[in-house]
Amino acid sequence: MSKLDLHCNIDEDIFSLTLFLTRLLTGLVLLYVTLGCLLFYREFLYNTTAIGLPLPVPAGLSLAVGELFLALFLMLGWFTRPAALLSVLCTAALAVVFFAADFNKLYVALLVLLITALLPVVMLGPGKISLDYKHAVRRAKKTFRG
Structure with missing residues (x-):
């Protein structure tokens, strides 16, 4: 019986576009979650008191401002991996407070869907369409100037 030699060819541009859209x-x-917390700030801050947070x-x-910046970092692709990890934790904390x-x-x-969507970004990085990639290219060109 012959052995199959299959390869998976991935178009890097489409892959980066997929990560960007994710x-x-x-x-x-x-x-959306952050704006919900900020628009209903009275109930949100009352719940922080009711839970007994110091x-x-x-x-x-x-928490709300941190989630706002993490969302912007994700969309821009700046500090993408830490932002993806922290956004899951921050969103879980916002859920506890909001509800x-x-x-x-x-x-x-x-939250499970959020983890599923952010897992490829955490594991594989932000892709070419990100500020992290632009910074890495700029840093590599600066190193190899001679």
Whole structure:
């Protein structure tokens, strides 16, 4: 019986476009979550107090502002891998505060989908369409100038 020699050829431009669209759509979802927390700030900050977090107002605001910056970092592709990891944790913390530690099944499903969407970015990097890639190219050209 003959052995099959199959190869998977991946177009790097399409792959980078796929990673960019994943980062962009995930970042937009994170912005939606953050804006929901900021638009309903009274309930959000009341829940931080009700849960019993120390310094409830600064803790709640720092969570929301942190999520906002993480979403922007993801969309731009700047510090992509740490931003993807931290955004999962920050979104989980926002969910606990927003729902006052009463876990909503739909939000748990959203967190699982968020992890699924961010896992390729964490494992494979941001792709060519990112500020991380532009910075790496600039740094490599600076090193090899001679």
